Amino acid sequence: MKDKDLSESSDEPPAGSSSQSLKQFHSAGRGFWRDVSDADWNDWRWQLKHRITNAEQLQRLMPTLTPEEFAGAKLANTKLALAITPYFFNLIDPADENCPIRLQVIPKVAETHTASWEMRDPCGEDSHSPVPGLVHRYPDRVLFLVTDRCAAYCRYCTRSRLVSNATGYDFHPEFDKQIAYIAAHPEIRDVLLSGGDPLLLSDEKLENLLSRLRAIPHVEFLRIGSRIPTFLPQRITPELCAMLKKFHPLFMSIHSNHPRELTTEVRDAMGRLADAGIPLGNQSVLLKHVNDNAEVMKAHMQKLLMCRVKPYYIYQCDLISGSAHLRASVRKGIEIMQQLRGHTTGYAVPQYVIDAPGGGGKVPINPEYVLSHNADRVVIRNFEGKIFEYPEAADGTPLSKPPKEIEEPELV
Ligand code: SF4
Numbered sequence: 001m002k003d004k005d006l007s008e009s010s011d012e013p014p015a016g017s018s019s020q021s022l023k024q025f026h027s028a029g030r031g032f033w034r035d036v037s038d039a040d041w042n043d044w045r046w047q048l049k050h051r052i053t054n055a056e057q058l059q060r061l062m063p064t065l066t067p068e069e070f071a072g073a074k075l076a077n078t079k080l081a082l083a084i085t086p087y088f089f090n091l092i093d094p095a096d097e098n099c100p101i102r103l104q105v106i107p108k109v110a111e112t113h114t115a116s117w118e119m120r121d122p123c124g125e126d127s128h129s130p131v132p133g134l135v136h137r138y139p140d141r142v143l144f145l146v147t148d149r150c151a152a153y154c155r156y157c158t159r160s161r162l163v164s165n166a167t168g169y170d171f172h173p174e175f176d177k178q179i180a181y182i183a184a185h186p187e188i189r190d191v192l193l194s195g196g197d198p199l200l201l202s203d204e205k206l207e208n209l210l211s212r213l214r215a216i217p218h219v220e221f222l223r224i225g226s227r228i229p230t231f232l233p234q235r236i237t238p239e240l241c242a243m244l245k246k247f248h249p250l251f252m253s254i255h256s257n258h259p260r261e262l263t264t265e266v267r268d269a270m271g272r273l274a275d276a277g278i279p280l281g282n283q284s285v286l287l288k289h290v291n292d293n294a295e296v297m298k299a300h301m302q303k304l305l306m307c308r309v310k311p312y313y314i315y316q317c318d319l320i321s322g323s324a325h326l327r328a329s330v331r332k333g334i335e336i337m338q339q340l341r342g343h344t345t346g347y348a349v350p351q352y353v354i355d356a357p358g359g360g361g362k363v364p365i366n367p368e369y370v371l372s373h374n375a376d377r378v379v380i381r382n383f384e385g386k387i388f389e390y391p392e393a394a395d396g397t398p399l400s401k402p403p404k405e406i407e408e409p410e411l412v
Contacts, residue, residue, distance in 0.1 A: 022295075025262065032089075058073050072110070076107040107155055118322070119321065125143070127359060131174065146173060151228055182219065190222075199224065236273060271307075282310070302344060337352045
C-alpha cells in the first residue's frame with residue numbers, strides 16, 4: 001500500500017481488519033527462516049543471535065523498505081539501536097508500509113526531528129534516582145532497572161536515552177547498591193523490575209535477583225515489566241515459569257499494542273505464565289496509525305482477555321524526542337476510552353493515563369462522566385449519554401432535600 005496520506009488518522013479500521021478477523025489467532029510462521037530447525041527456531045537464544053540489526057539486512061529481507069525507512073535504519077544506531085527478532089519480523093506485512101507492526105520497530109528519519117517540547121527523559125526518571133538504576137518516584141514503590149538491553153527496540157521507547165546505549169548513556173546497574181537502598185527504606189513495599197527487559201537475564205541471574213529482593217521483609221510485592229512475551233515468546237520456557245512461581249506474589253506487565261501481536265505463540269506463552277499463577281496485565285502505548293482506532297483497540301483488549309491477560313494501562317505516548325510521528329492525540333485517546341467503557345466487558349477496559357511530563361507520575365484521563373457535583377447530588381452521564389442523578393450525603397448527615405425525580409433519562 002503506497003502513497004496513503006498519513007497526516008490524519010482514520011476513524012475507520014484498516015481495510016480487512018474487522019473485529020472478528022483482528023481477534024483470530026495465527027502463528028507468526030517461519031517466513032524467510034523456513035529451513036531452520038524447530039529446535040533452533042524455538043530457542044530464544046537462537047532468536048536473539050539472529051536478530052535483524054542493520055539497514056542492509058532489513059532491505060535484503062524486505063525489498064519493499066521505503067527510502068525513509070532505509071535512511072532511518074542507517075541513522076538508528078545514533079539514537080536507539082535497531083533490532084528485530086526473526087519471530088517478530090514475520091508479523092510485518094512487507095506489502096503495507098503502514099503496517100502497525102512495522103511502524104513500531106522499523107526506524108524512520110523522522111526520529112531525528114525533535115520538537116522543542118520533547119524531552120530526553122520525559123518521565124523525569126534520572127532526577128528521581130537515588131542510586132544508579134533505581135527510580136523512587138512514588139512513596140511506596142520503586143522501579144528497578146535491570147539492564148539496558150531489549151529483545152527488539154520500540155521506536156517510541158520512553159527510555160531510549162539509555163536503552164541499547166546508542167547515545168552513549170553507559171548504563172550500569174549496580175544490584176548491590178539498588179538492593180541496599182530498598183533494604184534501608186522500609187516504606188518500599190513494591191518493586192518493579194524493568195529496563196531494558198529483565199527477561200533477557202538468564203534464569204539463574206534472575207532467580208538470584210528475585211531471591212535477594214524476596215529476602216527483604218518489607219518487600220510485599222514483586223513485578224516484572226517485559227516486552228519479551230510479544231517480541232520473543234520462545235523465552236517463556238517451562239523452566240522460567242517454574243522458577244518465577246517460587247516468588248509469589250509476583251505479577252507481570254506485558255506490552256503489546258496491536259491485536260496482530262497476539263499470535264498463537266504469544267497465547268501459549270501467556271498460558272504458561274498464567275498456569276504458573278502469575279497475574280498478567282498489559283500496557284499499551286497509544287500510537288498513531290497503530291492502535292488509535294476504537295475498533296482496533298477494542299479487539300486488542302478483548303483478545304488480551306482471551307490470552308488470560310488483563311488490559312492494565314493505555315499510555316499516552318510520552319514526549320520522547322523524535323516520537324512526534326508516532327504520537328496520537330489525547331482527544332483520540334479519550335474517544336477510544338468512551339468507546340470501550342460500557343461497550344465491552346469491564347475487565348477489557350484499561351486505565352488511560354498521561355505520565356505527567358517531567359516526572360509528575362501517572363494521571364488518569366477519562367471521558368467526562370460526572371456532569372455536576374454539589375453537596376446534595378451528583379449528576380452523571382452513562383455510556384449511552386443518558387443522564388442520571390445520585391443523591392449525595394455528607395458522612396452521617398441526612399440529605400437536605402429529597403432527590404429530584406428524573407422522569408426519563410436525558411441524552412446529552
Ligand atoms: S521493550 Fe520496553 S524498554 Fe525496550 S525498547 Fe521497547 S518500550 Fe523500550
